[in-house]
Amino acid sequence: MSYLAIVDLGSNSARMVVERLNNDGTYTEIIREKEDTRIAQNMGPERVLKEVPIARTIAALKYFQSQYSDFEPTVRAITTAAVRVARNQTQFLTRVKNETGIDFEVLTGDEEAYYDYLGVITTLAIDNGIILDTGGASVELIAVIDGQNQSAISLPFGAVTLSETFNLANEVSQRDIAAACKDILSQYEVLPWLNAHRGLPVILLGGANRSLARMGRTILGKDIINQIHGFEMSVEMVEHIFENLRYMSRQEREHIAGLEISRADIIISGLLPLLNLMQLIDAPRVIFSESGVREGLIAEMMKNNDKKYYELTPDERLASLHLDQRATTLWHDNQSETNAQLIENYVSDMRIPIGILKDIVVDDKHYAVPMATEEPSVIAAANHGAKLLNKLGGLHVKSPRQTVMIGQLLFYQTADDAIAQFVSVNQQAFFECAKHAKPSIYRRNGGLLSVNARRVSPTQVSVDFLIDTKDAMGANIVNTILEAERAVFSSFEANFLGAILSNYATEQVVTVSAEVTVQQIGGQHIAEKIVALNDFAKHDIYRATTENKGIFNGISAVALATGNDWRAVEAAGHAYASRTGCYQALTTWHIVDNLLLGEISMPITVGTVGGTITALPQAKQALEVMAIQTANQLRGIMLAVGLAQNLAALKAIVDGGIQRGHMRMQYRALALQVGATVEELPNLVFKLSQEQQVDARVAQELLTEMRK
Known part of the structure; x- marks a missing residue:
């Protein structure tokens, strides 16, 4: 048993009820109060709530609180038309919150009508009416x-x-x-x-x-x-x-x-x-x-109490969180019918800024590359690194001939030789099964390439299926084929653990290389320090972790913008960085004659069709901006961005410190944090750049001074 207090602030009166929510799904009214507050009185065409009605309303709300507080109820406070249209709505709701502690939800007209409808049809036998x-x-x-x-x-x-x-x-x-x-x-x-x-x-x-x-x-x-x-x-x-x-x-x-x-x-x-x-x-x-x-x-x-959480609508889930009106409105306004179909328990979208790497030359072709990231300086660094690497013809890609994903059937408590022999004699059955399970990939000239048994431990075996997924990322293709192939291994059912793709696609290792003259990078001394700093990340896991994070600042931003699984991309990269038994940087820089040469290699699995890529309009638009046709092109561009990002970061560290270029964007973020408008940003950022010590307090003081 629990209690619910509803405070309903209308334009003419305020009402409050306390309901006891019974364990059998019924409810019993405990208290009902009404006060004539007339909050809409004398609003006039300027639509401003006046002081006398506001004071009258706050007094009524305090009285309501005194009546329901002993029950310790969940409080749902709503308000309707007068507050909905008031120009001073925010100031009024803030004052109410400060003086009473009550967070009001401003119902839209549609919501008010919906709740009217629910209230009527659940208590009156009405089939037709207005x-x-x-x-x-x-x-x-x-x-x-x-x-x-x-x-x-x-x-x-x-x-x-x-x-x-x-x-x-x-x-x-x-x-x-x-x-x-x-x-x-x-x-x-x-x-x-x-x-x-x-x-x-x-x-x-x-x-x-x-x-x-x-x-x-x-x-x-x-x-x-x-x-x-x-x-x-x-x-x-x-x-x-x-x-x-x-x-x-x-x-x-x-x-x-x-x-x-x-x-x-x-x-x-x-x-x-x-x-x-x-x-x-x-x-x-x-x-x-x-x-x-x-x-x-x-x-x-x-009704929602009778529903499972996944059966609720996005707005019903929002309501269950009991957020304040500002937060509820913000989340509601960022909802998408399309995205609600992509994930479970959806409530809203989180918008990530998308910027453009203006020009990067990859295999003699110029690309503009969308990047989705919330971190300042990432896109600026990518542009700077690309500009340096473009000078001698850009970046060059070495890709595998096919898009090969690895799927695993996992077995335990068995000797590897029994399964290895079974795999050897049933090759034809595996290929026939794969073609029957996913004929669409065969129509695109993809499909199963090979099946091999691999010993993991004395009692663990992985049967690895190598599958060409063409321009799709391939998770659904691989998993569909694996589920079908399991039936072929029916004699090993007692030893079967699971069927799943591997994100460590070692058959898809892509290498991107580039070069820049020592003079263009800032001279021999700077070039040597870049090489030394990169070599440090070959021997120190702490430095390697940060260096690779910087590389993925670029790679993952492109993956996110194009609707690809950036988590899978990063996981594969980190695994590859550990392939020797020691985690180290994914890039290698060295000097030959007058050139600084850079290279990055890692397995990378991405797609240009299928799944969320097709479902997300912005992902499709990002691919259109780059004007790419194949997944191989996208892999090369993503690693090229990662290499450019790495060069810019290494140069910044050895040539004056990473903070110098980074702080201007941080100042912008800090200015927005303390409430600066877009018009106020340039002036406040400049003032912050002149300060010795900068934090939110300093930014707030400067903004207050600017507004005097």
Whole structure:
């Protein structure tokens, strides 16, 4: 058993309920409170929340807190139209958070309509109808057809705003009512789905409509006038009550049984959305509901409690995290329907900046290379390194003839000779099985190349399948073939451990080399120090780790931009760096005559088609920017970028220190961190560069001084 407190800050009133969530999936209301806060009062066309309503609202929220705090509930605080459109929304929500500790979620109009719908259909037996929720500053309309939310919209007018705009608070004139009706109808009539659902009943929510129900029950002599949920009223009675109200003064309306005094000034305006809707769709009757947004929120929570996490929608998973409104909005606004299909338990996208290595010459061809990275200076270094290496004709690639991936069938508790003999005599069966399992790769002239048994230990054997995957990265191809091949080894089922590709694609070792003159690199002394620093990484694992990380700054940025598996690329690179039993740098630099020669070799598995590459539009665009046709081209370009990156890093370290070029980009990141605008960035970065010591405090002080 647990407790849920819902705080609902509407444009006219604030409401709070505490619900006990029972273990059997039901819930019981413990507390219900309402305060007339009128947060939308006098907002006017400038859409600014005023101080008096703000103070009144904060006082009400503090009172709500005093009522629910003893239950230690989960608190869900929502607010709707007035705060949604307020120009000072952020300042208001920050003040509320500071003074009450309550984090409000600002519902969109669509969300408000959705929760209205959920609240109604879970508590009333409604198959067909039009839901109308008349709030203080907005009206929500939802068409319910066969129990489903078929159409919904939130319109920017309500009881408070109509009253203020058309002078409907005190004695009202026919002219003002006519002007308000004209405005309302102009917004209704552009909704074709309203006319398509003529003759349906109207299901009513909202304070003004609840007041209408209480007045109607009083006229009918009902004993309990507040028992309105499911109460029905004829169109004629609605019109009769309105006709009586329109000719009364505000003081006279304050004495009508069933009408709260605090609503006497907004009851005329609050009923106009209903009257115009009834006439437009020729509604036969109205039905009142006490269940709306708050009950919809509870219904969603209870429904989600019955779902497994993977069955939730992205927004439902976001809601379960109980983030503040700013974070929720940020994550929601970065959602993608495509990406939601790629991973499990999806909630949002994380955007990584993409920059361009402007020109790198690989095998006599110029390429512009997209790079995705969050780290400052990486792309600048790649451009600098490429510029140096382009001077003598660029970089040159030596690639294997085929794109060969390795798949493994793993066996244990067995002698290697038995499996080795089995593999030797069943070669034809393996090839036939592979062709049957993945005919599409054979149509592209790829497929199984060889099968060999390899002893791993005295009791462990790997049967290695070498498969040409052409221009695909190949994981799905390899794993599909392996799963089929397992059946061929049925006699060894008791010894079978698993079937999986290897990311250590030793048949795909690519070598990229380049050269630059000693003079172009900064002279003999600088060239010799570059060679010495690189040699240090051949003998010291600490230096080798950092040097290889710098290489992958370039390689992985290209892999990420093109939708390839950068984790697999890095894993293979690190394994290759350890192939001698000692982890060392992947690059080698040495001097011959007047030239500094560099080389990088490693197995690299990437693709240009299939999988997420095809599913991600930006990955396809990145490949189009490079205008490459094959996976072999991409491998060469990626290692070329890695070699250029390495040269730039080594030169920076031996020729003045890595920080000198790096810090300007760090200053930019720090300036953004403390809240500088794009326009303020250049000036703040310059000021930071003049300081002896730089941190967030210094940056904040400089920014504050700039803004004076």
